Amino acid sequence: MTLVKVCGIRRIEDIEFLNKLLPDYAGFVFCKSKRKVTPNEAGDLIKRLDSRIKKVGVFNDNDFEEVVHTAENLKLDIVQLHGSEDEKYVKNLYRFKIWKTVNVDVSHVSKINIQDEIYDICSWNVEAVLLDSSVKGKSGGTGINFNWNVLKDLDINKKLVLAGGLNSKNIIEAIKIVTPDVVDVSGGVEENEIKSFEKMKNFIQKVRNL
Template sequence: MTLVKICGIRRAEDIEYLNNLKPDYAGFVFAESKRKVDVNTAYSLIKNLDRQIKKVGVFVNEKVSVVKDVAVYLNLDVLQFHGDEQQDYIDNFDDYTVWKAIRISEKSDVFRLRDYNVDGILLDSKINGFYGGSGMKFDWNLVNDVKDNLKCKFILAGGINPDNVLKAVETARPDVIDVSSGVEVGGFKNYQLMKDLICKVRSVKW
């Protein structure tokens, strides 16, 4: 069964939605983004988050020491690196579950996933000027030749919403669907969109 991560959590209302709908992961962005939260805000949100929901911290080209401080302070479950981090950087976080994002737009990009030894590979759209959160999808068929050879979780992101999530799951068969803007209205998380997406993902058994 495909799991669900709702990313870009930044309001008390978002936490209420999460606690009611119970996705598997909640993502908190600590990189430059309209969804960025500071550490203290994240702390106040996380203290009210259902403990069954795993906490993911999203970082882009951050100092190792800063990531470690944030991870300890917030007791993060997963560290998601969404920038240009290489394996020697990732090796600093052996005590954590690590997901590495790779941005793709063509077949050759997909094979970069072989450069990493991590717990999860997240594939997102390659859009100039964005490290993530563009709301644009890529050709999900690009993953077919390589996904079965992965020895880690496969997370699919990029332009996923309630209207196309079933197609995303059926085409790419990811371990985790990662969505942010696709469940927003006017830049804020929307309860009904979140509910629709989660229900659709959980209706698929494979």
């Protein structure tokens, strides 16, 4: 069964939606983003979060000590690294479960280089590789999906997390092509940049009905 992560949680109302719908993961962004929250804000939200939902902290080239301090204080279940963090950086976070992002340019049509990069990350001490869209150097929060066919026939020994422009209209096709372990949605369940209960519900139901 494909699991669901809803990312960019920043309001008490978002937490209430999550507690009703019970996705598998909730993502809190601690790097530059319109959905960024401070550790204190995230802490207040996490106190209200159903304990069955795992907590993911999203970082992008943050200071190492900041990542460790935030992850420990908030008791994060997953540390998601979205920047240019190298293997040494990841190795020093050995006490945490790590999801490392590989950014796929939306104009990319060849699967060879992307798959090589994914296989390289799989040799690191990570729990999962997360695939996200990038547009002209901008990664994360693009709202645009990349060519999922570049992942066809991919066979890795880590969990695969699919992100980037997912919504209730394309999620079934995405899962059929990529067969990810986890799908990660943010803007695709928003209305005017605010999380929508109905969109979240529709997305989660579609994933779980497959």
